[in-house]
Amino acid sequence: MKILYLETSSKNCSVAVSDDEKLLCVCEEVSENYKQSESLHTYVEWALEGAGLSLKDIEAVCLGKGxxxxxxxxxxAASAKGFCYGLKIPLIAVNSLESMIEPFLGHNYDFVVPLIDARRMExxxxxxxxxxxxxxxPTEAKILDETSFEEFRGKRVVFVGDGAQKAKEILDLPDAVFDENVYPSSQYLIRKALEKIENKEFEDMAYFEPFYLKDFHGVKKKKSEE
Known part of the structure; x- marks a missing residue:
């Protein structure tokens, strides 16, 4: 099965294509300016071209859902739904944290803890x-303090993600490993996507929403602007 993967939950705008478990192409860029709106569809074109496929060859879309x-x-989510509706193919959604842990599995760590920077110490x-x-x-929004994750004292644990740097500064875990140069990536969604396809765990596109975890806090308009 030829699958298109989209991961847009972080500063890494990431697109990949696989044929079953074989990664055919990945196209991604980490940008402080969050380039998803201007880059995502270009990266889809490049990834398909690199894989030697056209969009009509794609049989499922997997989205990093947050x-x-x-x-x-x-x-x-809007792009994934658009592709699925247009091509009449299923949508699979995988927790974005799962793509962050994939490169660290089987490397002598007892625990892998992804940390996506939210706000302040969250x-x-x-x-x-x-x-x-x-x-x-389970996935949660957590406020870091000096006592966070103290159950891992003396354990073989690696903290990964752009929240790892502020964790390293505040946590008293001298044996822990911290790698802040890790972002959710489409190429590491493959294993979980194939599991979900095997189990027929497809999303209902009419009701699917990304995993925001928290409500959006936008700037409230003044009444005169409404």
């Missing part, structure tokens, strides 16, 4: 088994 940037998730996080990738604690 948590993460509200605007980025809206753009990714992160989006979950805890995964470093060997199997099994979720050990």
């Amino acid at each position: 948590p993460g940037s509200y605007t980025g998730l809206r753009i990714g 992160v989006y996080t979950a805890v995964y088994d470093g060997h199997t990738g099994k979720e050990l604690s």
Whole structure:
């Protein structure tokens, strides 16, 4: 099955194409300016071209559903739905944190903890088994303080994501590894996507919404502007 993957939940605008588990092409760029709105469809074109496929060859779309940037998730979800409606193919959605842990599984860590920077000392996080990738604690919005994650003192744990730097500065975990140069990436959605296809876990596109985790806090308009 030829699958298109979209991951737009972070500063990394990321598109990949696979043939079953074989990665055919990935096109992505990390930008401080969140380039999803201007770059996503160009990256889809480039990824398909690199894979030697056309859009009509795609048989399913997998979306990194968040948590993460509200605007980025809206753009990714709208594009994924558009492709699925137009091509009459199924939509699969995978927690974006799962793509962050994939490169670290089987590397002698007991736990992998993704940390997506939210605001101030807040992160989006979950805890995964470093060997199997099994979720050990569910995704949550967590305020970091000196006592956070102290249950991992002396354990082989790696914290990954753009929230890892502020975690390193405040957590008293001298044995932990911190890697802040990690973002959700479409190329690491493949394993979970194939699991969901095997189990026929497809999204109902009429009701699907990204995993925002928190309500959007926009700028409230003045009455005169409404």
